[in-house]
Every structure is written in C-alpha cells, then in structure tokens.
Amino acid sequence: MRIVLLGPPGAGKGSLAAVIKEMMDIIHISSGDILREEMKKGSKLGLEIKGLVEKGALVSDELITKLVEQKVSEDPKLSKGFALDGFPRTTHQAQELDHILAKLGKPLDFALCMDASLKVILTRLTGRRVCRNCGALFHIKTKQPKKPNLCDLCGGELYQRGDDNEDTIRKRMQVYEISTKPIIDYYAAQGKLKRINADRETEQVRSDLIKMLNEDKSYQNQKSSRN
Ligand code: ADP
Secondary structure, eight states: OEEEEEOOTTSSHHHHHHHHHHHHTOEEEEHHHHHHHHHHTTOHHHHHHHHHHTTTOOOOHHHHHHHHHHHHHHOTTGGGOEEEESOOOSHHHHHHHHHHHHHHTOOOOEEEEEEOOHHHHHHHHHTEEEETTTOOEEETTTBOOSSTTBOTTTOOBEEOOTTOSHHHHHHHHHHIIIIITHHHHHHHHTTOEEEEETTSOHHHHHHHHHHHHHTOHHHHHHHHHHO
16 A cells, blocks of 8 residues: 655644554654754754754655655555555655656555644643653653653653744644645645644544545555455
8 A cells, every 4th residue: 555644743643644554554653753863963954954844844856855765665564555654745756756656657546634633732742751762752741651760662762853843843833834834725626635633633544544535446456466
C-alpha cells in the first residue's frame, strides 16, 4: 500500500503512520524526521534548515523532494509500500511525487486527510515531548512518561521541539492553510482522497482507519495476495 498522510501540524500524522506501518508492514517516511536528522548533523545545510523550521516556514520544494526521493528509493522494503508523513506539503511537491512514483511504476493508492481543529492542535503540540534517541512521542498531560523526562521505550531524554511553541505553531497553521490545503483538492480530483476526524484520540482514529480500510477494495485485494 502506498499512502500519503495529509493534515495540519498536530493532526497526529506521525502517530497514525506508526500504526499503519505496524498493520501493513510498510515503511514510514517522515519529511520532518529527515530534516531533523540533517539539522542534528550541524552541517551548513542543517543550519539553514533549522533557521526555516524554527520560524515555521517551509524548506524549498527542490531540497525536500530530493531528500525524500533518496530515502524512498534507497529503502530495501519499498516494494511493500510506504506511509509518507509531512510530504507532499505543496501542490508542486505532490506533482513531483507523482512523477517519482510513475518512474518507479508504483502509483499512490490513496491520500488520507486528517482533519483537526486549532484548539486541539495547540493543546497537543505545546505539551508534546519527543525522545531524542528513538523519536517516541509523549505529552505532559495526556501521555506522561513513567519516569520524568525519560522515554518509556529506550530511556532516552525527552525534549520539546524548537517549533512546538504557540507562536510558531500559529505560523505553521497559516502555512498549512495557504500552501498545503490545496493538495486536498489535488488528490480529490484524482479520486484518491479519504478523510478522517483527527480531533479524536489515537485509538479512535485507529479504529476509524481500520473500518475505512475494510471497506476499501484495493486494500482487501492486496491483503489477500499477501496471505
Ligand atoms: P508538523 O507536521 O507537526 O508541522 P513535521 O515534523 O512534519 O511537523 O515538520 C516540521 C517542519 O519541517 C515544518 O514546519 C517545515 O518547516 C519542515 N518541513 C517538513 N516537511 C516539509 C515539506 N514537505 N516541505 C517543506 N518543509 C517541510
């Protein structure tokens, strides 16, 4: 299955991608993680990226497309499929993705748009904490770690992302409205759009997704050919 996850920051694309990865044994590619890896290196490119990300702005279409293409085509598990989270974020990126997938002969199955409201997004993101080591997600109120500031899974240190403060979140939302929302129409025109109410808890979103997939013929076909 080849899936794109769309939706505003804080809609839960990363959390749902992890669920999808587990369910379908496909790879999860997060453009935000790719950029944060580059930022961690402290290279000239990493510093340039950091400047943009911490302002809530987008990096260039050319750069992110190149980085994602590298990651997608390098992965030995690509043939099983992928869940792309955070990419595409502009219509140009969506067109580029279609070209890349056409070259590989592996078109997208569907784009899943996760709809979430600003109030929910602000609560989720201002309280979000991330493991520096394995990337697991926690929340200061709704998903506290067992030991303060330490990851339950690997014991790594938890930190708050530089762009998870209220001012930057509002800026990221504006960028989403202007640059990313038009992609919803792009996929609707291709007949590939599915939508889900992402204001609800991850468990509920997960069961909505399972219900949706059970009604999807191409998913059922792929599932039976795997078994
Ligand atoms: P979120 O979805 O919560 O905003 P991400 O981790 O996906 O978080 O992205 C963090 C930041 O990385 C974005 O605000 C943006 O600056 C940059 N970024 C991620 N993906 C892209 C992309 N496809 N195009 C341009 N910039 C991107």
